[in-house]
Amino acid sequence: MTAPPPLLxxxxxHAAYGLSRVLFGISLQVEAGECVCLLGRNGVGxxxxxxxxxxxxxxxxxxxxxxxxxxxxxxxxxxxxxxxxFVPEDRRVFAELTVWENLDVAARAARRDGKWTIDAVYELFxxxxxxxxxxxxxxSGGEQQMLTIARTLMGNPELLLLDEPSEGLAPxxxxxxxxxxxxxxxxxxTILLAEQGVDFSLALADRVYVLEKGxxxxxxxxxxxxxxxxxxxxxxxx
Amino acid sequence: xxxxxxxxxxxxxxxTAMFLFLIxxxxxxxxxVMRVINxxxxxxxxxxxxxxxxxxxxxxxTGGGFWxxxxxxxxxxxxxxxxxxxxxxxxxxxxxxxxxxxxxYALVLVLGDAAKFLWGTDQLSVSTPPALAGSVRIFGTTQPxxxxxxxxxGPAIAFxxxxxxSRTGAGRMVRAAQxxxxxxxxLGANVAAIYTAMFAxxxxxxxxxxxxxxxxxxxxxxxxxxxxVQAFIVVVIGGMGSLWGTFWGSVIxxxxxxxxxxIFPGFSLFSVFALMAxxxxxxxxxxxxxxx
Numbered sequence: 001m002t003a004p005p006p007l008l009x010x011x012x013x014h015a016a017y018g019l020s021r022v023l024f025g026i027s028l029q030v031e032a033g034e035c036v037c038l039l040g041r042n043g044v045g046x047x048x049x050x051x052x053x054x055x056x057x058x059x060x061x062x063x064x065x066x067x068x069x070x071x072x073x074x075x076x077x078x079x080x081x082x083x084x085x086f087v088p089e090d091r092r093v094f095a096e097l098t099v100w101e102n103l104d105v106a107a108r109a110a111r112r113d114g115k116w117t118i119d120a121v122y123e124l125f126x127x128x129x130x131x132x133x134x135x136x137x138x139x140s141g142g143e144q145q146m147l148t149i150a151r152t153l154m155g156n157p158e159l160l161l162l163d164e165p166s167e168g169l170a171p172x173x174x175x176x177x178x179x180x181x182x183x184x185x186x187x188x189x190t191i192l193l194a195e196q197g198v199d200f201s202l203a204l205a206d207r208v209y210v211l212e213k214g215x216x217x218x219x220x221x222x223x224x225x226x227x228x229x230x231x232x233x234x235x236x237x238x
Numbered sequence: 239x240x241x242x243x244x245x246x247x248x249x250x251x252x253x254t255a256m257f258l259f260l261i262x263x264x265x266x267x268x269x270x271v272m273r274v275i276n277x278x279x280x281x282x283x284x285x286x287x288x289x290x291x292x293x294x295x296x297x298x299x300t301g302g303g304f305w306x307x308x309x310x311x312x313x314x315x316x317x318x319x320x321x322x323x324x325x326x327x328x329x330x331x332x333x334x335x336x337x338x339x340x341x342x343y344a345l346v347l348v349l350g351d352a353a354k355f356l357w358g359t360d361q362l363s364v365s366t367p368p369a370l371a372g373s374v375r376i377f378g379t380t381q382p383x384x385x386x387x388x389x390x391x392g393p394a395i396a397f398x399x400x401x402x403x404s405r406t407g408a409g410r411m412v413r414a415a416q417x418x419x420x421x422x423x424x425l426g427a428n429v430a431a432i433y434t435a436m437f438a439x440x441x442x443x444x445x446x447x448x449x450x451x452x453x454x455x456x457x458x459x460x461x462x463x464x465x466x467v468q469a470f471i472v473v474v475i476g477g478m479g480s481l482w483g484t485f486w487g488s489v490i491x492x493x494x495x496x497x498x499x500x501i502f503p504g505f506s507l508f509s510v511f512a513l514m515a516x517x518x519x520x521x522x523x524x525x526x527x528x529x530x
Contacts, residue, residue, distance in 0.1 A: 054424050080426035092421045094414045105414045108407050110426030155426050 005068035007032045007159055007190055008053070008084075013072075014061035015045075015052045022048045024214040025062065030159065035191040037201040037222065039236065040211035046194035047089060048214075050161045054086045055079045080110055085157025089164040089194075091148045095137030099128050099147055102136055103154050110155025121150040124180060142173035146180065159190045166200045178203055198236055202226050210235050239500075242378035247496045253385045255492025256392025260447035262469040262476075262484045263399060264440035270479025271416045271436050274330055277342035280466030281349035282319065282441045286311045286448025287457045288353055291362045304367035308449035312442050319441020323434050331433070346462060354459050364452035384453055391450075395443070396485045403481065412436060416479075471514050477527020486525060 008030040015023040023045045030036045038046045051057040053064055055076040064072040071079055080086070094102050103118050122129035125146040131139065136147060145165055152160065165181065166174045174197075181204055185191060195201035201208065202222050210218040218235050225232050265279045293307035322345070330338050365371075370383040403409035414422045415432050423429045455461075468491070476487025491510060498509025517525065 056420060056424060076420070076423040077426050077428050080424055086424045088421070088424070092418050094417045094421075096417055097410065097414060101410050102414075104407065105410050105422070105427075106425045108411060108427070109414075109422060112426070151425070 005065065006030060007067060008192070009065040010049070010053070010062070011065065012062040013049065013052060013059050013064065015048050015057055015059045017048075017057070021060075022214050023052070023059075026211075026214070026216055027062075028209050028216065028219070030190060030192050032158070032190050033188055034206050035185050035193060035204050037205035037208045038192070038194045038211055039196075039198065039201050039208050041196055044211040045214040046211055047163055049211075050086065050163050050192070050194060053079070053084065053161060056086075077109070080155060080157075081112065083112065083156075083158035084161065085110075085152035085155050085159070086161045087148050087152045087163060087165065089167055091141075091144045093136035093139065093144050093147050093151070096135060098133050098135055099139070100132040102147055102151050103128075106151040106154035110157075112156040114156030116153040116156045118154070121153050124153075124183060125150050140173075142169050142177065145169060145173075145177060149180070149184075153184075153189075157189075159192060160184070162191055162193045164194055164196065166195065166197050174200065198225075198232065240378075245377045246379040246381075247500070248493070249379070249381055249385065249389070251492035251494075251496030252389050252489070253492070254495060255488040255490075256388050257447060257451060258468055258472050258491060259392045259485055259488035260395060260450070261444060261465055262472040262488060263395065263481065264443035265469050266473050266476070266479055266481065266484040267399075267443075268437060268440045269473070270481075271412055272327075272331060272433055274327060274338050275335065275342065276327075276440070277339065277466060278322075278345035278349060279440070279444050280462040280464075280469065281346050282315050282444035283448040283451075283465050284353060284457075284462035285318065285349065286315045286445030287452050287461065288357050288362070288448075289314045289445065290449035290452050291364050291457055292357075294364055304364065304453070307364075308446065311449040312446035315445025315448070316438045316442035319444075320434055320438045322441075323437035327437065328430070328433075346466075350459065350462055353462075357457075359459050362457040364457075366453040388450065392485075392488070396481065399481055471510060474524055475514055475517050477524025480524070480526040483524055483526025490525075 006029040010026055010028050013023050013026040014021070026045065026049055028036070038049060040046055048057060052059045055071070055074045055078070058073045062072065063070050066082055066084065071082065094105065097105065100118070103121065107118070127143060128146060128150055131143060136144065139147060149162070149165070162181070165177055169177065178200060181191070185204065191204070193201060193204060202225060205222040208220060208222045208225055209216050225235070261279070261283050265276060268274055268276050268279070289311035290307050293310045294303055297303035297307055326341065326345075330341060366384050370387050373380050373382045374386065403412060411422070411427060411432055415427070415429050419429050472487040472491050473484055475490060476483030476485070490513070494509050494513050495506055499506045502508055
């Protein structure tokens with residue numbers, strides 16, 4: 001018997017914005033139930049990797065296997081309906097729609113039934129229930145981040161791509177968010193996280209890929225980096 | 239000036255306004271959602287008029303069958319809208335305005351010539367549907383029932399569109415597409431299909447207004463260009479992409495035109511252009527629009 005393919009397997013992914021090449025053969029895997037982190041500074045290709053998976057930036061080479069099927073080059077809505085949810089770093093809530101409308105639109109867009117209903121996401125982020133009639137554009141940064149995650153959950157994704165959720169948020173808000181994402185992880189949501197913040201990502205991740213200039217520099221369990229100060233400095237303190 | 243005279247000017251202005259609203263609403267809708275300025279919208283209106291005439295000829299050469307003909311014309315133009323969106327407009331989203339203007343202007347020329355080729359250059363006319371052929375007396379004036387109908391259908395369509403956009407799931411999707419197309423796509427929505435549907439609705443409204451205008455205006459080549467200029471003024475006054483802006487822009491346009499004639503006889507369009515100039519100086523984004 002062969003083992004089932006990993007939930008997501010990226011093989012030799014190349015991507016470019018016009019003539020400027022960003023990814024040079026990224027390979028990584030995410031197993032169901034894992035929280036995997038792409039760690040690296042600004043501009044190393046974390047966002048580009050996620051946008052390529054989502055179909056927002058068609059890759060110039062390589063394969064993106066979702067449960068064994070190559071989805072490289074699929075339109076974003078097909079990728080979303082296949083079960084991959086994307087939380088972009090710049091949040092992009094629908095500013096003129098209320099919190100409730102943002103969630104409703106997402107449920108209609110993905111058309112995937114599951115345990116995530118409006119009530120379930122209000123349970124995870126109680127503040128959203130209080131703010132349900134407020135327009136997205138009038139929320140604070142932290143509230144917008146929660147709404148973006150909740151909105152993506154409404155599509156009942158099997159894999160959540162979280163792009164720099166802690167970026168630009170106050171430390172207290174980051175802590176609350178960390179708590180929320182841990183709760184998601186405990187509920188069995190598979191997460192691929194992109195982060196610059198070492199503490200944030202190591203608190204959540206099971207495994208880590210360290211990216212540098214569009215290549216994977218290091219791959220290993222998060223515990224290794226958590227315990228080995230020297231390794232951490234060598235990989236990340238530049 | 240007697241009150242009844244003023245009232246009759248007012249009703250004339252309102253009729254013009256509601257016709258313009260029917261046409262301009264589709265123009266505003268497509269701009270608001272897709273950010274495409276469709277110069278060929280007036281051509282869809284013209285085709286609606288010709289198709290309505292043609293359908294009346296086929297259905298009831300002796301007259302009658304107007305409502306069915308109007309519906310067929312609107313549906314026909316809606317289908318044409320779907321085809322042009324799928325084949326041509328799709329390539330224009332996100333491109334510079336110059337490409338959009340050039341392409342839609344080319345479409346104006348092609349459709350204008352096609353209409354001349356198919357229906358000739360003679361004036362065509364359609365008789366008023368019998369049920370609305372009479373008139374009523376209000377405030378000592380005689381108002382044709384058909385214009386009363388037009389005055390009623392304008393707000394009805396404005397209200398329906400507003401309900402559709404603000405109170406239904408489909409409307410929420412459209413508004414989300416308007417705000418962030420890429421994000422909505424990444425959430426799983428087939429935005430291309432939403433765009434096609436909006437374009438079809440816009441063309442349907444243009445075709446419908448073209449069909450409805452036939453009992454009170456004859457169908458002539460050039461009606462496409464004439465109307466698109468007026469529809470643009472309305473949309474600019476009201477604010478690009480704003481439904482209620484387009485509605486009130488139409489009302490203001492109609493009244494200024496109607497009463498402007500009294501002040502500057504012989505220069506009726508002058509007052510409208512003057513109004514547009516003033517609004518563009520004070521609020522470049524229109525009365526209900528927002529700075530882009």
